[in-house]
Amino acid sequence: MAAQQGMADSALRVLEEALGMGLTTSGDTADAVAAEGAFYLEQVTITEASEDDYEYEEIPDDNFSIPEGEEDLAKAIQMVQEQATDTQILEQKTVLSSKPAAPEAIEDFLCNFLIKMGMTRTLDCFQSEWYELMQKGITELRDAGNVPDVYTQNMLLENENKILKKDLKHYKQAADKAREDLLKTQKERDFHRMHHKRVVQEKNKLINDLKGLKLHYASYEPTIRVLHEKHHALLKQKMLTSLERDRAIRQISGLQETLKHMEIGHGVYAPELRVVPNCEKENAPEGPTQKGLREAREQSKCKIKMKANTKDSEFPTNMQPNPNPCLCKENICPAxxxxxxxxxxxxxxxxxxxxxxxxxxxxxxxxxxxxxxxxxxxxxxxxxxxxxxxxxxxxxxxxxxxxxxxxxxxxxxxxxxxxxxxxxxxxxxxxxxxxxxxxxxxxxxxxxxxxxxxxxxxxxxxxxxxxxxxxxxxxxxxxxxxxxxxxxxxxxxxxxxxxxxxxxxxxxxxxxxxxxxxxxxxxxxxxxxxxxxxxxxxxxxxxxxxxxxxxxxxxxxxxxxxxxxxxxxxxxxxxxxxxxxxxxxxxxxxxxxxxxxxxxxxxxxxxxxxxxxxxxxxxxxxxxxxxx
CATH class of the missing domain: 2.130.10.10 (YVTN repeat-like/Quinoprotein amine dehydrogenase)
Known part of the structure; x- marks a missing residue:
């Protein structure tokens, strides 16, 4: 683009010089220029020839022949496909990049204009400088593309404007969605903050209640300790009482056995020993000791009666070690x-x-x-x-x-x-x-x-x-x-x-x-x-x-x-x-x-x-x- 811009500036300078000098063209000048070795365009008249008079020349294709038979037909199809592939490859390789159109048009315009105006010296200067630069490779001809006009520029601007409006719409939608998410997040934050405050208040309340319960429980610990001591004392007393009761029951059982033997051995004295004291103390009040002995005697009688009614099982002594016949060796099933x-x-x-x-x-x-x-x-x-x-x-x-x-x-x-x-x-x-x-x-x-x-x-x-x-x-x-x-x-x-x-x-x-x-x-x-x-x-x-x-x-x-x-x-x-x-x-x-x-x-x-x-x-x- 920079080289093309330089070429255009040079052409404009040449045009200004030509217009300032006010030179006119003539046939002698053109002949002089031609004699000096300058190059310019000549007007050539092209006559249109009739297509009917044109003779087409048929070119024989000696490299292609159609073989006979099914196998030859397959080979022919393969050859046609290979030739088509080679043609595509050649077309791809022989595609020439189009020459930039804008620089050649500018060059032709300048040369024709200078010749037409009879500005031979300017044309000589331009051509000598131009081709010198071309030979040195300083000026590179690049595809500048078509020069956009106002309509095309307006269309491009309108398209760009539409794209920008579309992006703006998307950005607005994204901003609205972000605003909604922000509001929702703020509401959730406020909710969780309130919930956290409530939980903290409840925790503090529970801590205070727990402290109060601990103090309340601590006030009961002496009483519980005293009750435990009393409980252990009562258990100990209960155990001693049960031992005394068992001893008394055994004594009563021994006395009853003695009385039973006395009845068996001395039938005369047993009734007297039993009846006389009862007759003497028939109307006497019963003391706590006599009452306890009487209750113990009744309990021992009940237990003796229960033991007489209940019958404990006895462990067998003559048991066979293997009474099950299915366990004999001949009856063992395979694993x-x-x-x-x-x-x-x-x-x-x-x-x-x-x-x-x-x-x-x-x-x-x-x-x-x-x-x-x-x-x-x-x-x-x-x-x-x-x-x-x-x-x-x-x-x-x-x-x-x-x-x-x-x-x-x-x-x-x-x-x-x-x-x-x-x-x-x-x-x-x-x-x-x-x-x-x-x-x-x-x-x-x-x-x-x-x-x-x-x-x-x-x-x-x-x-x-x-x-x-x-x-x-x-x-x-x-x-x-x-x-x-x-x-x-x-x-x-x-x-x-x-x-x-x-x-x-x-x-x-x-x-x-x-x-x-x-x-x-x-x-x-x-x-x-x-x-x-x-x-x-x-x-x-x-x-x-x-x-x-x-x-x-x-x-x-x-x-x-x-x-x-x-x-x-x-x-x-x-x-x-x-x-x-x-x-x-x-x-x-x-x-x-x-x-x-x-x-x-x-x-x-x-x-x-x-x-x-x-x-x-x-x-x-x-x-x-x-x-x-």
Whole structure:
């Protein structure tokens, strides 16, 4: 653009000089200029020739021939396409950029004007300077484009004005939206500020109320301390009184026995000794001591009468170690590990804590944390009976050996016995001070054992409806309890990382097994009773030889906790319910571990069917899943 502007200025200067000099053109001047070697345009007349007289020359194409046949036709099409492609490439390469039109027009105009005006010297100066610059390459001819006129300029300005108006409209809309957002934000800020002030006021008020309550409570502390001291004194006095009462009852019982022997040995003197004092003091007032002795005597009579009416059960002594013929070697079914998820029973609203199989029929009972147990018929999962009565979650249940009764343990510190024919509770055993974790029936069906969070286990007599014995020894929660099959031996698993073997007749601990590094959650016997399996809160499973009371093997399937372990009817497969929802199956013969994936959440319990063809598991989602 700068070069073109310079050229235009030079042309204008030449025109001004020519006009100032007032020179005129003539034929001699033109001839002189031509003789001096100047170049200028000549007028040439072009005659229009007729198109009919024009002869077209045909150019033969020797390079193209059409081959014959289908293959030759394909080759011909390919050749035509290649020639078309080459033509396009040549056209693209041979396209010449258009020369700038404006500089040549200005040059022609100046040259014609100077020749027409006869300004030869000016033309010589212009041409010499112009071509010198062109040869030196100082002046570059660039495409200056068309010189815009007023109309085009107005159109450009109008378009620019429209674009600016459109942008202005958008900016106004954005400004309005920003203004609305600002107002909304300010309102929200004011609302939150007021809410914050109200919360601060309420907090200050609560702080003041709390201070007042603390002062008020502090004023009651001396009174509470005095009441605690009085309470302890009364408890001590009550204990001493109960001891005196028991001593007096024993004395009265001894006197009554002495009188009874005197009546038997000396029939003459007993009536006299009994009747004469009563006759002498028939009308005498009764003092407080005599009144207390009389009440104690009546209470002892009532207790003696109750003891005479109640009959405690006796532990059997001649029990067979293996009365079940299905456990013989020739009846053992082959091990099965290819279990697949078959069905899902949604029985509870809260997690399932325990599943047990009926000893003789195709029924199962599931206990849940929704305080309900349900008797379910297999394989369809129809609910036959529902038990309601506990006031807190159920933790465990166990069938009576006959299958007619059910024992349930609960977090309400009780053990309940249920009659499955009537569907009602027939006995509630109360005595634990904390939640009961587990319960089990003795093989004779006369005793129920329970374990609790209060670090104790209890043996309940069903006939006399009382606690026959309390097992002390564990230092932490007793999580599991089970009778050795057809014996009077109990096995307990505790959170103090130990297993204990007890004699149910004496309540003494015969042996303790140590080896777990974490809380033992469950322990069970094999159906033939020669082996013990236990699991802890870190996923470690241990097998113990019950005859030697020594560990056999330890298997780690953690780190998820093991909630329960159970053997199949043959005792060759051990199933474990894990906290990560996986059911582990341990082959005791080969040592291989198989995993069943199907629970969406934690698995709490697992049990085999009697024939070992089906596996049942309960999870924290309230469902019972069947695997077959």
């Amino acid at each position: 099965k590990f290819d279990y697949k998820l078959n069905n899902i029973f949604r029985l509870h609203e809260l997690p399932v804590s325990c599943i047990v199989m009926h000893p003789h029929k195709e029924f199962l009972v599931s206990c849940g944390e929704d305080r309900v147990w349900k008797l379910v018929a297999l394989p369809k999962g129809n609910v036959l009976l529902t038990g309601l009565g506990h006031t807190d979650w159920l933790s465990n249940c166990c069938f009576h050996p006959s299958g007619n009764k059910l024992a349930t343990a609960s977090g309400d510190t009780t053990v309940k016995l249920w009659d499955l024919f009537k569907g009602n509770c027939i006995l509630t055993c109360e005595g634990h001070t904390h939640a009961v974790w587990s319960c089990t029936w003795h093989s004779c069906g006369e005793f129920v054992a329970s374990s609790s969070l209060d670090t104790t286990s209890k043996i309940w007599d069903v006939n006399s409806e009382r606690c026959r014995c309390t097992l002390y020894g564990h230092t932490d929660s007793v999580n599991s309890i089970e009778f050795f099959p057809f014996s009077n031996t109990l096995l307990t698993a505790s959170a103090d990382k130990s297993l204990s073997v007890w004699d149910a007749r004496t309540g003494k601990c015969e042996q303790s097994l140590y080896g777990h590094m974490h809380s033992v959650n469950d322990a069970t016997f094999t159906p033939r009773g020669y082996m013990i399996a236990s699991c802890d809160a870190c996923g470690v499973i241990k097998l113990w030889d019950f005859r030697k009371l020594l560990p056999i093997v330890s298997i780690d399937v953690g780190p998820s906790p093991s909630n329960e372990v159970n053997f199949d009817s043959s005792g060759r497969i051990l199933a474990q319910a894990s906290g990560n929802g996986v059911i582990h199956l341990l082959d005791l013969k080969s040592g291989q571990i198989h995993r069943l994936m199907g629970h969406d959440s934690e698995a709490h319990t697992v049990v085999f069917s009697h024939d070992g063809e089906t596996l049942f598991s309960g999870g924290s989602d309230g469902t019972v899943r069947t695997w077959s």
